[in-house]
Amino acid sequence: xxxxDMHTHILPKKLPNFAExxxxxxxxxxxxxxxxxxxxxxxxxxxxxxxxxCWDADLRIQDYAAFDTQVQVVCTIPVMFSYWxxxxxxxxxxxxxxxxxxxxxxxxxxQYIGLGTIPMQDTELAIQELERCKAIGLKGIQIxxxxxxxxxxxxxxxxIFEACQELGMAVLVHPWNMMGMEHMRKYWLxxxxxxxxxxxxxxxxxxxxxxxxxxxxxxxxxxxxGGSFLPTLGRITHGYNCRPDLVAIHNEKPPQDYLGQFWVDxxxxxxxxxxxxxxxxxSKRVTLGSDYPFPLGDLEIGxxxxxxxxxxxxxxxxxxNATLEWLDLKKEAFL
Amino acid sequence: xxxxDMHTHILPKKLPNFAExxxxxxxxxxxxxxxxxxxxxxxxxxxxxxxxxCWDADLRIQDYAAFDTQVQVVCTIPVMFSYWxxxxxxxxxxxxxxxxxxxxxxxxxxQYIGLGTIPMQDTELAIQELERCKAIGLKGIQIxxxxxxxxxxxxxxxxIFEACQELGMAVLVHPWNMMGMEHMRKYWLxxxxxxxxxxxxxxxxxxxxxxxxxxxxxxxxxxxxGGSFLPTLGRITHGYNCRPDLVAIHNEKPPQDYLGQFWVDxxxxxxxxxxxxxxxxxSKRVTLGSDYPFPLGDLEIGxxxxxxxxxxxxxxxxxxNATLEWLDLKKEAFL
Numbered sequence: 231x232x233x234x235d236m237h238t239h240i241l242p243k244k245l246p247n248f249a250e251x252x253x254x255x256x257x258x259x260x261x262x263x264x265x266x267x268x269x270x271x272x273x274x275x276x277x278x279x280x281x282x283x284c285w286d287a288d289l290r291i292q293d294y295a296a297f298d299t300q301v302q303v304v305c306t307i308p309v310m311f312s313y314w315x316x317x318x319x320x321x322x323x324x325x326x327x328x329x330x331x332x333x334x335x336x337x338x339x340x341q342y343i344g345l346g347t348i349p350m351q352d353t354e355l356a357i358q359e360l361e362r363c364k365a366i367g368l369k370g371i372q373i374x375x376x377x378x379x380x381x382x383x384x385x386x387x388x389x390i391f392e393a394c395q396e397l398g399m400a401v402l403v404h405p406w407n408m409m410g411m412e413h414m415r416k417y418w419l420x421x422x423x424x425x426x427x428x429x430x431x432x433x434x435x436x437x438x439x440x441x442x443x444x445x446x447x448x449x450x451x452x453x454x455x456g457g458s459f460l461p462t463l464g465r466i467t468h469g470y471n472c473r474p475d476l477v478a479i480h481n482e483k484p485p486q487d488y489l490g491q492f493w494v495d496x497x498x499x500x501x502x503x504x505x506x507x508x509x510x511x512x513s514k515r516v517t518l519g520s521d522y523p524f525p526l527g528d529l530e531i532g533x534x535x536x537x538x539x540x541x542x543x544x545x546x547x548x549x550x551n552a553t554l555e556w557l558d559l560k561k562e563a564f565l
Numbered sequence: 566x567x568x569x570d571m572h573t574h575i576l577p578k579k580l581p582n583f584a585e586x587x588x589x590x591x592x593x594x595x596x597x598x599x600x601x602x603x604x605x606x607x608x609x610x611x612x613x614x615x616x617x618x619c620w621d622a623d624l625r626i627q628d629y630a631a632f633d634t635q636v637q638v639v640c641t642i643p644v645m646f647s648y649w650x651x652x653x654x655x656x657x658x659x660x661x662x663x664x665x666x667x668x669x670x671x672x673x674x675x676q677y678i679g680l681g682t683i684p685m686q687d688t689e690l691a692i693q694e695l696e697r698c699k700a701i702g703l704k705g706i707q708i709x710x711x712x713x714x715x716x717x718x719x720x721x722x723x724x725i726f727e728a729c730q731e732l733g734m735a736v737l738v739h740p741w742n743m744m745g746m747e748h749m750r751k752y753w754l755x756x757x758x759x760x761x762x763x764x765x766x767x768x769x770x771x772x773x774x775x776x777x778x779x780x781x782x783x784x785x786x787x788x789x790x791g792g793s794f795l796p797t798l799g800r801i802t803h804g805y806n807c808r809p810d811l812v813a814i815h816n817e818k819p820p821q822d823y824l825g826q827f828w829v830d831x832x833x834x835x836x837x838x839x840x841x842x843x844x845x846x847x848s849k850r851v852t853l854g855s856d857y858p859f860p861l862g863d864l865e866i867g868x869x870x871x872x873x874x875x876x877x878x879x880x881x882x883x884x885x886n887a888t889l890e891w892l893d894l895k896k897e898a899f900l
Contacts, residue, residue, distance in 0.1 A: 379748040409759070410744025413714040414766060417773040418811040422804045424744070426797045427762035431749060438752040454800065461796030462761045464835025465789065465861070469757045472860035476753040500799025506841060525807035526800070 232550040232564055233299040234343070235531050237402070237453060237495045237519030240304040242330040243285040249273065252319045258309055270309070277309065283523040287334055290523070291341055297531035301564050302522070303553070304331055305345035305372035308406035313378050317352030324348055324359055332366040340564050343557065344368040345402055350377045353386050357393045369557045370400030375428035376407055382432050383439020383480070391441055395448040400557050403432045404453045421526060429457025433492070434466060440481035442488050451493035451517060451556050455507050460494070463510070493556045495519030496548055497528055501538045513547035517556060567885040567899060568634040569678070570866050572737070572788060572830045572854030575639040577665040578620040584608065587654045593644055605644070612644065618858040622669055625858070626676055632866035636899050638888070639666055640680035640707035643741035648713050652687035659683055659694055667701040675899050678892065679703040680737055685712045688721050692728045704892045705735030710763035711742055717767050718774025718815070726776055730783040735892050738767045739788045756861060764792025768827070769801060775816035777823050786828035786852060786891050790842050795829070798845070828891045830854025831883055832863055836873045848882035852891060
């Protein structure tokens with residue numbers, strides 16, 4: 231069975247020192263270590279140690295073979311978004327990252343599919359780079375759950391989503407710049423508590439802001455099974471019903487009407503929650519994702535799904551059909 | 566069948582103008598309107614319009630009779646916590662609110678059970694008022710999911726929890742002061758997205774900070790079915806497993822070990838999620854709650870549970886046994 235992992239992160243092995251080049255800012259740069267790993271540095275501070283599977287295409291293919299997975303959808307690491315930078319500088323950085331991924335997918339057309347990053351803080355430049363992403367062979371973009379604390383319902387982002395629909399470019403929304411981060415540094419809470427909330431914030435913003443309503447053909451996938459959105463949809467719907475004066479100010483339709491219009495990945499680490507998600511979304515809208523190569527990801531690439539005794543057609547939907555539909559690709563291209 | 570709603574809010578009909586009295590601060594005061602409602606004012610700003618069911622004991626009992634519910638556990642509205650105030654002033658406000666509830670439960674011992682509020686920002690005064698709450702007949706306290714942005718794992722709160730255990734005072738943790746609020750004012754997102762995250766933050770903090778481990782007899786209940794904690798426990802547990810250096814720094818035990826040590830209410834607005842919660846917690850640890858009298862609450866007081874075809878003993882656990890155990894009370898007292 232074809233298995234496509236649609237949520238994986240990758241970096242170029244070498245990054246220019248953008249902070250030095252631009253003369254400001256905490257742009258990420260890499261310090262390669264003797265043991266073959268690299269330290270991601272944010273300004274002068276250590277951010278994260280990464281291994282060769284973060285940049286080595288062949289090593290990754292080997293890793294994936296162990297889990298019978300043939301195709302990886304790759305995108306950058308959210309900390310690279312750099313939406314806080316001057317738009318032109320973010321554009322330059324984005325181009326560098328996008329070109330690296332375009333090069334990869336041209337060299338490995340059956341093993342890799344690419345998503346780009348664009349300077350969301352500048353509508354015009356974002357659309358310009360979106361168009362270029364399409365031209366160089368990427369199939370969509372990855373964006374943050376908020377853009378410098380602005381929500382995805384903000385009117386300045388609408389033309390970008392509109393362009394995505396027009397160009398047929400898919401969107402992956404990934405949590406980052408987590409709410410409350412400054413007050414919960416301990417116990418990894420920004421990742422364990424903040425990220426699921428960020429994704430719910432993003433989905434709510436796109437629903438209540440009318441983005442999905444106005445762009446019915448926009449193809450959006452939300453990381454980590456939509457975070458806390460689906461399991462708290464009872465509360466969200468009740469809020470919509472009881473206080474439309476607060477919630478339904480830009481879109482009259484109830485939130486549950488949009489279930490099945492967007493996709494979510496399967497990264498729940500919990501068969502029971504995945505079953506709950508499948509019941510809500512339908513298997514055509516739940517995609518195999520892992521967050522590879524990071525430890526918080528499902529590094530067995532959906533192995534737990536094999537143990538859930540799901541009908542074979544449901545498994546096939548998750549493993550490939552849902553992703554192919556999200557990205558508007560044909561299965562034959564990867565056989 | 567005895568039905569006890571353990572999550573309801575109440576206010577005194579008349580509140581002193583504490584802002585005027587203390588000479589600073591956005592203390593809540595009430596402006597009663599001709600239509601019988603009242604506007605809660607925060608500083609000079611309108612916060613929320615409330616009705617007589619926020620203070621009228623007999624009216625509330627009538628309302629509850631329509632849903633076959635005999636007993637209400639009452640506590641203040643989180644915006645009244647006023648942890649930001651000078652500790653002595655918060656103590657005075659807390660005493661005023663606690664005395665009002667104590668008076669109510671003495672007048673209606675079979676219909677009302679009281680939870681107090683204490684000045685969490687000052688450990689010594691908090692314990693002093695906790696002791697007084699017990700002396701005046703309250704059965705526990707309600708606290709916020711964070712205390713002025715400090716997490717419940719903070720060492721300054723431990724002596725308060727320790728005193729709760731020693732005194733046999735139960736704790737209800739309620740979301741407030743929601744993370745990210747300043748960046749998501751629209752669509753009621755602090756209530757729909759921020760609150761579930763807040764409660765997860767509180768549970769994670771008490772688990773990873775070792776509070777539950779060190780105080781095995783502390784009886785804590787978390788509002789709104791624990792917010793996003795239970796449905797994201799797969800992610801949280803995976804985080805604990807893969808990065809113990811970040812997560813398990815103060816407590817070695819895995820988070821799922823604490824399922825069933827604490828209580829959650831049933832406010833999910835979703836039978837499927839409630840079933841998920843019951844599967845995780847067991848019916849002895851899921852309590853009937855409503856958030857009455859506010860619109861985001863379940864104002865049919867658990868009517869959806871009757872339609873779930875649950876075994877009668879499970880329903881009885883939710884409707885009364887779990888709450889009686891949480892508050893260490895005997896059923897006979899309310900028959």
